[in-house]
Amino acid sequence: MRQTILLITALGLTAVFFFMLGSQSNVAEENLQTKVAETIETIPTKEFPNPVTDKTHTATLTEGDTLTLSNNISIEVVSLSQESDTLNIEMLHYITDDNGTTFPINVEDSPKTHKLTLGDSSKNWNEDYAYKIKLKEINGESFTAELTALSEWLNSPKDLYDDCMSSKDDHDTCYIYSLYEPVQGEIQLQSEHFIVIGPEYSQSYMEFMSSQFEYCYTDMMDYLQIDEEIPFFPVRILPSDNSSGGAVGDNGMKLLGPERMLSRDNSSKTASTNFCDNSLLSHELVHAAMRGTPLSSVFNEGLATYYSVVVKHPILICKADGYIYRDNEKVEFAVLNKGGRLQTEQYHTGACFWDEYVKDNGYNVFLETIQVLKEADGQQISTLDLINEALGIDFTEARSKYGFTSNSEKNFQQAQKATANKWLE
């Protein structure tokens, strides 16, 4: 039995999902069909007036202005602020769809030339997919810039995707260039907050997941009491030969290995309920909601795991010095500040840290903590420091119990920097 459990946990939290699937019900299935039929629709295209057709265009822009450049690429100035000698311009760029990518420009002294890179800037494999933005003049509330398209042939995300595929031949890398539009062999399902795109053959799995997304999202938002809605969120189902599970990153959420999830348990093809019955989604949605906050890796994974398998789909029981996972024997807490890739034991120990935090301080303080974290969005501060400063909570006891050392804060900060722009599984 011990071996089996280890194997299951080694597969990650995805395994939990299979156990949580409910039994099939015809009524539920009918509801699902209705719901899916209602939710399949075309994504609206954001309309910008007066597209510019010249390759190079000079424009004076202020906060709130939008401009459609050649190639259907639109720019919106979402914020403009000046701090001493630094001008911060935050722009969104759109490629025909309704969802922009933030593009900040920091101008320190003399105007410089900036590049607006399309797709994932960390994978800047071809600089031609960009606009050159040359700042000519800055006048407090507005700025004048010369915008030059560097690729004339580019007309859609699919063009970007196709070209990426022609050079890289790797769908898992290239799909990010067409985040909101299916490419060849893919279909899309849309619900109120999510667009789910995946391979045609995984349609039944996608239908199940699309309906689950909204239920799980509502429950998660209620539990963490987050008011702001997440922006329309892209989810990609990616085929995978040797792994399954989920992750959240700069390009939305990805769910791996639908064929494994389908074949593993036939009920996953059609089973549905009208409530959140999927711990994988519960876990990933916490990541989606908490992105950008100063949660270093163990606290981030711990929080997502705490919500998904302690609170929402309870199968992990935290004890004073360890935890019980399903019917397994008790496992002692893992050391949390180890660095490197987190193991399942650290996910579970991190979850128990939060479990104890809630038990010791109460749910209301937990909610305050979530609020403090959300307000500190983008700050470089360790999770424990932030909570300690904002709420005066002492972690002396927790330090020894959960294996924090005197170097913990430093390690956490390093871990946080290391994971800031990475996919969180």
Ligand SMILES: [Zn+2]
């Ligand atoms: Zn996670």
